[in-house]
Amino acid sequence: MFKLYVVFLKDADLIGCETIAIDGTKSRAHNSKKANFNxxxxxxxxxxxxxxxQEYxxxxxxxxxxENSTEIKNI
Known part of the structure; x- marks a missing residue:
């Protein structure tokens, strides 16, 4: 859903996707097979x-x- 949201923002010209911002979180670098992407x-x-x-x-x-077969009789 996040990807769809970003695509929506790009289509609406609300973001330019030219700047990458990273918060102050400290990240550890590692290059394991799970973390390595090609x-x-x-x-x-x-x-x-x-x-x-798409399934969602x-x-x-x-x-x-x-159709909702439940009828509300009394509120």
């Missing part, structure tokens, strides 16, 4: 994110289209 790993991860995002959006859409 273009193939990045592409696979982006594809995974796209699939999961489809589930939301399916839930919205279901």
């Amino acid at each position: 273009q193939k790993k990045i592409d696979q991860h982006l594809e995974y994110i796209e699939i999961k995002t 959006l489809n589930a939301l859409e399916e839930n919205d289209t279901k």
